[in-house]
Amino acid sequence: MTEKNTPPSRLASLAKNDPNRPLWMIAAVGFGVLLILGSGWAVMVALIGLILSIGGVVWGATRSKLSAQAAQQMEVETQRLRNAQQRAKAIYELSSTLSSTLDYHRVLEASLEIGALGLRELGASETARLISAILLFRKDDNMMHVAAARRLTRVDEKVRLQGRDGILGEALKKAEPVMGKNATQDPELRFFVAFQGTNSVMAVPLRAGFENFGVMVFGSEQANAFSPGSIALLTAIATQATIALQNAVLYQNLLDEKERIVSIEEDARKKLARDLHDGPTQTVAMIATRVDLIQKMLKNKQFPAVFEELQKVGEMATKTTKEIRHMLFTLRPLVLETQGLVAALKELAKKLEDQHPTQFTVEADEQLEVWLETNVQGVLFYVVEEAANNALKHAKARNIWIRLFQQSNDYIIAEIEDDGAGFDVEAVVNANYYQRGSLGMVNMRERAELIDAALHIESTKGKGTKISVLIPVDEETRPMSAQQQDTARATIRRLAPLPSETRFAARLGVQQEEAQQPKKSASTWSDLME
Incomplete structure (x- = not known):
């Protein structure tokens, strides 16, 4: 602590700590004796010496005081640096912990x-x-x-x-x-x-x-x-x-998503094994049994019965082929990759109609496919398939409608509606529904979330169900509005199109002869660029 005024007692205390203090004291005593006993020039020398001796004592005390202050300041600075070092070490440990x-x-x-x-x-x-x-x-x-x-x-x-x-x-x-x-x-x-x-x-x-x-x-x-x-x-x-x-x-x-994917894959394998066991496997076993029977009939020359059995075997083989193709279609619908979402939905409706006494109606505009990215189309197909299977399995619907239409320039809506038994929507969204292990609606909702879509369910017991999927349109895949197309057509008619503009004109439906007007002079293009 800095002191502005140092009292005599404090000064005396500091002077005691001066290592040269005995020499200054001896000099002061000697000059004091000389001052008392001497005369003439000796008195003058003694007086000067006494003053210098007293000054030495004072200077020693002052130096000791400054040294004490410097030591105290150094101690404070050392403690501050030590605290800063501890703080930096702690922050480093936090960052290391965070990253590791x-x-x-x-x-x-x-x-x-x-x-x-x-x-x-x-x-x-x-x-x-x-x-x-x-x-x-x-x-x-x-x-x-x-x-x-x-x-x-x-x-x-x-x-x-x-x-x-x-x-x-x-x-x-x-x-x-x-x-x-x-x-x-x-x-x-x-x-x-x-x-x-x-x-x-x-x-x-x-x-x-x-x-x-x-x-x-x-x-x-x-x-x-x-x-x-x-x-x-x-x-x-x-x-x-x-x-x-x-x-x-x-x-x-990430862990939950990993577990969900593993669970979905396991459920898919179990479903495939169950479908194979209940469908094609049983039919193939029956075909093998009838082939053995036909062989015995041929040995006994029962030709009319053989012809009848061959017809039954052919029907079984045809049925088995359809079942296997449907399984392959549900696992990986190639038509979705080659022809698009609308064609895949129509193919799905046709296959389900062949297996169930239910009438399917698909109302979809193929032009809407350009609004949807490939991965969005894939997810949307599986949501529609899950909803249709639920309607067939649980609702016992006689009619199922699949619709794909546009709502404004920002959304596309997919609807799956049936005239089946319906259900209590509240029972679907509460915890007890998830605990029962029925994952149909859960899977649809999770798949919809993958493409940032919203899933909406409307159902009344005895009056059917309607499931709507609201898909936001990506700005990059959004087609031009009618006004934008008209403006582009007018621009193309006014200016000679470059090769890239020719393709752009064809995309807008401009006639080829309109798109290939005579080119304007270079000065016109220069003026345009300016």
């Missing part, structure tokens, strides 16, 4: 540790008790639970909060750090025993985009413990923690 692990719990624990170190460095009292916690929302109850904490009691770790009131709710709503004073007066923090007696509280939201993961909270017994630097530090730490939470969610979604 998908366990977000480790990142949350490290975030609280770094936050405590940083707050101490930025002025928080070393002796004041510092409490911290990270509260995260859970989807099962939409409440915030303690995910990581420092100095919370066991009772506190079981507290659940809504995150709507107090500084927690304010931080989540504003998406920015919020500070408070007395936690006992906060409508939600007052439920924590550890936060009782805190005089400074800060809540930092863990937010990414429009999604709230939770809140990071720090509390201190020290009043005004959090400075603007503390806000910047905790905000940076919260950002790192949020990234870890995002990575954890994405990784879990």
